[in-house]
Amino acid sequence: MPDFITPYLIATLVKTAVLAGALMTTLAYLQWIERKVIAHVQVRMGPSRVGPHGLMQPLADVIKLITKEGVIPADVNVFFYVLAPFLAVFMSLISISVIPFGPPVTVFGYTTNLSLADPNVGILFVLAISSMGVYGVALAGWSSNNKYSLLGGLRSSAQMISYELPMSLAIAAPLLMAGSLSLREIVNSQGGYSFGVLPKWAIFSGPFPQFFSFIIFMISAFAETNRVPFDLPEAENELVAGFHTEYSSMKFASFFMSEYSNMVTICCITTVLFLGGWHPLWPAALGSNFVAPALFALAGALCFLHGLNPARPLDRFTLPVFGLVFFGLAGVFLVPIVVTMFMPVFWFVAKTGFLLFVFIWIRATLPRFRYDQLMSFAWKFLFPVALLNLLLTALMVSLVQ
């Protein structure tokens, strides 16, 4: 075996492959989940034709988007027009690499962290990359040579610069309590339980609970990812489709991919900063390890129950199959070695998944802001509140020390 093939290299390659595969699948199915959840909020069925319960819908969408003609309109600035989607996707995918998904694990005698990289300035890296993300949108709007696109691009750059301030201030407060910029250190500082049950997550405990900071961060996160109620850059009743009006085929799809990828990243960051990363909601001594099997068993039981009274004839066969899969997962999470290795990952994914559900839930619930309301909300309300919260946190932290 040549010299340069070290366990480190192999571990990194395996982790990269697993993370890339998982992220891409999540991005594809997040769209399906979003459509399903919104449909059920609005008392509709949602996608249901392609595959059982529309589960093959993402695949069909991908095939449709790839095989479509990629139109390049006349009079666009071709170089920037093609560059913009690349930039958007690149900037949104890269920051997942610093997120820690769990404590170190030992495989075949080699101990490795469950994250691709762990820089000392992890949270600053995420901020830096997210502040670069605006270029994709701004360039797409400018190079399309379309006044609606230009307006969308202008709105988005102004909005993202404005909301970056409260977001950075909201991030700074939990950093003060953790005393580190490394994401892994931040999660480690939130381990343990006060009074034996209440977790020491930043949102609950410490000298000053970071509840307001959490709310401010989530609001800014909606604005940063251009989601409802802050999706002014793509407000379809004012700007056709905003900055991606002139895009089609895979270039259009890459803007969607970058939006969903930004959502996933920002939910991971929220979990790391405020919700204690991979630390469970209550101690393992009180049985938090049985949450995962219980949840999967419940899902399996629900599948069997609905399979007995099928809405459509096909469900009589598909639902029990899903039920068996869920029961299998429940069994897997009872095996001791799986518990020690993957239970933290389960908790991380569960918290992130819940936050993603909140994103979709709010999209189905709230109407869109007006543009002047959006700006005055950021500068006149969110920014002072975030500043006050930071000052109070600093005061409490220095008093406790």
Added chain:
Amino acid sequence: MEIFFFLLFAIVALACALNVVLQKHPISSALSLVGVMVSLAVLYLMLGAEFIAMAQVVVYAGAVMVLFIFVIMLLNAGAETRKGGSITAQVLGIPALLAFFAALVFLITTYYPGLSPVKFGDFTGGGAREIGMKLFSSYLLPFEVTSVLILIAIVGAIVLARKELD
């Protein structure tokens, strides 16, 4: 390894810097400048300045240059038309500049021949903790004065860009 990364990012930075000057359209210049700043951030990382590298991307590439692009898009600034321009600047300026550059290189190579080589990881004092310690002890007064300067800049910018200005 260091030499490879240094050459890669130095060449990217130089090419982007030349592009800033040579491109006719302000948007192309602005994006090339972003390229310079990001490659300089990578060079800072190799020199052990991890905090400054990230601050460089956040402040310069993420805020200042977005502001530039915002203004260019807002004014819908077109490509520059080559007219006028000082002939003296072009005839005398470029040789003078080359001479200046040659003098700089000569000074650097003459007076600093024995500088130690840069190896990644040699200097780890550039983290946020060290910079914060220095900033809030030895450099507290400049720090506060800078914050006043920023306040003045904000007020000045708002007054200048107000709509009612006639």
Added chain:
Amino acid sequence: MDLNALVHGVPVSWYLVLSAMLFAIGAAGFVLRRNIITVFMCIELMLNAVNLTFIAFSHELKSVHGHIFTFFVMVVAAAEAAVGLAIILTVFKNRSTLNIDEVSTLKN
């Protein structure tokens, strides 16, 4: 130059030469370009070149003071960009031009 020494790392003087080149390019753009915004960007390029020198010497002297200077340069550059762009906006509003030669009333 001893090429074998390069295995041990890049000499700091190379960083200094790179910084000098970037500064020269920025100065050239400052003199040659006629668009106010581009001229302004060339100033930012020169500031960046100087920052690289600060960081390189900071590494050589193993001290954090150069980083602090770079930090201050960045902050001042950000303030300068805000005021400068506001001035450019006002100039464009009053004269509808970005050509630096047409904004020379103070000269005569």
